[in-house]
Amino acid sequence: MSGVCIATYRSYDDKADFNKKALSIAVGLTVGSWTELPEAKKAEMEKHLGKVLSVDVHEPANAAPGERYADIRIAYPEINFSRDIPALLVTVFGKLSMDGRIKLLDLDVSDDFASAFPGPKFGLNGVRDLLDVHDRPLLMSIFKSVVGHDLANLQDQFYKQALGGVDLIKDDEILFENPLTPLEKRVEACMEAARKAEQETGQKLLYAVNLTGPTSQLAANARKAIDAGANALLFNVLSYGYDALHELSSDPTIHVPIASHPALAGALYPSPHYGISASLLLGKLMRLAGADLALFPSPYGSVVMPKEENMAVKEALLQPLHRLRTSFPVPSAGIHPGLVPLILKDFGTDVVVNAGGGIHGHPMGTSAGGQAFRMAIAATMQGMPLREAGEQQGNEPLKAAIEAWGIKES
C-alpha cells in the first residue's frame, strides 16, 4: 500500500469491543478526533486519518481469563511523521504501548518511506565479498573474557581464535573504553594478531570492535577504530536507538560492516502481552537501520528463543524488503560443533555460526575449537554425518568436540 505504514498489533482483553478499540487507536494516534469534525474539515483531514484494515478476534470457546485477544492491523498515513525510526515507533506505539496488554508484532512501511534508508552498506553478500567466502556458512568467535584483561592477553586470545580458521571475531559487548585495552590500541593489537594468523591460515578475517561512548562521539569513535585498522564494528543498537545505527550505516566515511548486538532486547520481545516482536525488533528494524550482520538469541542454547520466533527473525533479515540488502543472520548462544547440522538445516548456508564457550571450552584448546567448527561445517556441506567425519584422519578436533558436547539432531 502506498503512503501508509501498516502496523500489526496483538491486543489482549477479556471483554473489549476490539473493533471499537481498533478505531480509537486509528483515530487517536493520527487526527485525534473524527466524528465531531465538520464535513468540510473531514475532507481536509482525511489524508491524515489512520484506517483500520482488519480485526481478527481469537476467542476460544472455553477461553480462560487472559486468553482472549485480537490481531489488529492499522494503516497510518506516512504524511503524519518524519522519515526516521524514532518518529515511526513513537507514532504507532508511543502512547499505545502503555494502553493495556498490547504488543507490536510487525510494521510494513511503504517503499517511499523506506527510500530514506540505505540499509546495510555491505549486507550478506558484501560481507562474503570482503572475506572472499561464498560457498559456506561463516564462523564467528567471541572472546572468552575481556574485562580486566590487558592488551597482551586480548592479542593472545585473538591469535588463538584466528588460528582456528574463524571468519569473524567480535568483541564482548560489555567491553567499553577502558585504560587496559583502549579502542585504538586494542584494534592495533588484534589486527596485528589477525595478520600473523593469516600467514598461517591464508584466510581473511573481520574483527568487529565494540563501538561505545557518548552518542555524539559514536561516528568519531568509529572513524578512530577504522583509522587504527578495524575492518568491522559491533554496536549495542538498543541502548542508543535505531537512528544511531541508521546514521552510522549511512555515513560514507564508516566503510566497514556493522554487526548489531541484541543487548537489552530481552526487556522487549519475550512477553506475549507487551513489547515488540523479535522479528521486528532484531530483524526488520535492524536491517532497515543498516545492520550488515544481526545477532539474536539462537533456539539452541541457554539464552533461548522459540524456534518459530527464530525463523521469523531470519525471514525478516533475508526475504525481499524494499530494495534493501539482506543482513547476515547470526543466531547466538549455546552453539557447539555438534549443532552445526541442525543450524544449517534451520538456516541454510547463509548464516554465521557464532560460538564462544563452544570454541574456548574445546578440550584441545581454542584453536582446535575453531577447527572443530570448520570441520563440522565442511562435513555437513558434504552431507557427511559428523560422527563419521570425526573419525577421519586429521579431524581429531571434531572428534573431541563431539565427545565433549555430543551431537544434537533436532
Next chain:
Amino acid sequence: MSGVCIATYRSYDDKADFNKKALSIAVGLTVGSWTELPEAKKAEMEKHLGKVLSVDVHEPANAAPGERYADIRIAYPEINFSRDIPALLVTVFGKLSMDGRIKLLDLDVSDDFASAFPGPKFGLNGVRDLLDVHDRPLLMSIFKSVVGHDLANLQDQFYKQALGGVDLIKDDEILFENPLTPLEKRVEACMEAARKAEQETGQKLLYAVNLTGPTSQLAANARKAIDAGANALLFNVLSYGYDALHELSSDPTIHVPIASHPALAGALYPSPHYGISASLLLGKLMRLAGADLALFPSPYGSVVMPKEENMAVKEALLQPLHRLRTSFPVPSAGIHPGLVPLILKDFGTDVVVNAGGGIHGHPMGTSAGGQAFRMAIAATMQGMPLREAGEQQGNEPLKAAIEAWGIKES
C-alpha cells in the same frame, strides 16, 4: 557502597537454584570465569568481579507454576564500564535480559559514577523559578489535536489554553517536523500567542516544543527552537536512548527545561516477568539523564499504572539522589478537575497536573477548562471541598467540570 553499581533483579523460575544463578550472573557479566583462574590471577581480577549481595527466594507453600521467584542483588564494579547509561544498562542487563524470566527492578550507582551526570539543569525548583510560582501545583495542558492542522489552528489552540491559566503547554509527542507546522514557525506562532495571553492573565508560561529529527541534529534542532523563542523542550527519550537526553541536558547552550515523554515505555515496564521497572525507567534514569520534568502514566485514567508503581516513580524523582536536582513529577492521562484533590493527596503540591481532554472537553470550552483546574487547585490548597468551591460566584467553570466528570475521592 563505593565504586560499585548495585542492580536489583526479580527472577522467576519454578525450580532454579537461585543462589547458583545469582553467582553465575555476577561472574558471567564481569570477569567471565572465576573458579578455574589461578590464585595469582584471582588476586589481580578481584577488583573486576561482580558480587552477589543477597538472594531472597519467594516460594509460597502452595506455589502455582510460575509463582516462584527470587529478588537478587548484585554489585558490579564500576571500573568495568564507562560512565554512561548505555554502558551501565548493557553491562547489568544487556545479555541477561534475554536469559529467561527476569526483570530489572532498580540500579544504585555510586556518587562517583553519578558525578558524571549533572542531571536536571533546572529541576523542580528551577522550573518554579522560571514561572515564578512556588506555592501550588503547576498546571500543564496538551494540544487537542495537532496532526494535519496548520499554524493558525495551533496558535488558536495555544491561545485558548494559555487564557485558561495553565503554566505549561506541551506539544503532542506525535508532532514531528512537517510542512504545515515546522519547528521554528510553530515556536514563533505559539510564543506570540503566549505573549498575547500573558497580557490577559499576567502569567508566565512555558511551551515544551517536541524535539525530533536525526540523532546527530537534536542539539542543533534544540538551539533552532530556542533561537525562535522556545522556553522548554519535550523529548521522546526512549526512542533515542538516555544518553541523547544526557547530552542535551548537559549542553550549556540548551538553557531551557526538558520534559521527558514516556512514549514506548509500555513496551518495557508493565510485565512482571520481563523488562525494567517503571520507577527506574521513567523515574531514576530520566532524572540521572537530566529531565527537568518527567511525564509518566497516572494511576487515574485509561492509560493506567498501578498506584504503588506510581508512587515509586514519584519517589525516584523527588527523594535525595546523589547531588542531583529533583525532577517535576507529571502523572498524565485521564486527568479532570474532579481528580485534583486526589492528585494532591497522592503527590503533594510538588506535582504538575497535566490534562488534555479534561481541558479541551470542558462544556464551556478550552479556556474554561484550564480555569476549572486552577479553581480546583486553589480550593484544594485552601482545604475547601470542590463541590462547595464550585458553588462560589465566579467558579462556574469548576461547577460545570464537576457536573461533566464528577469528583473522584479515591
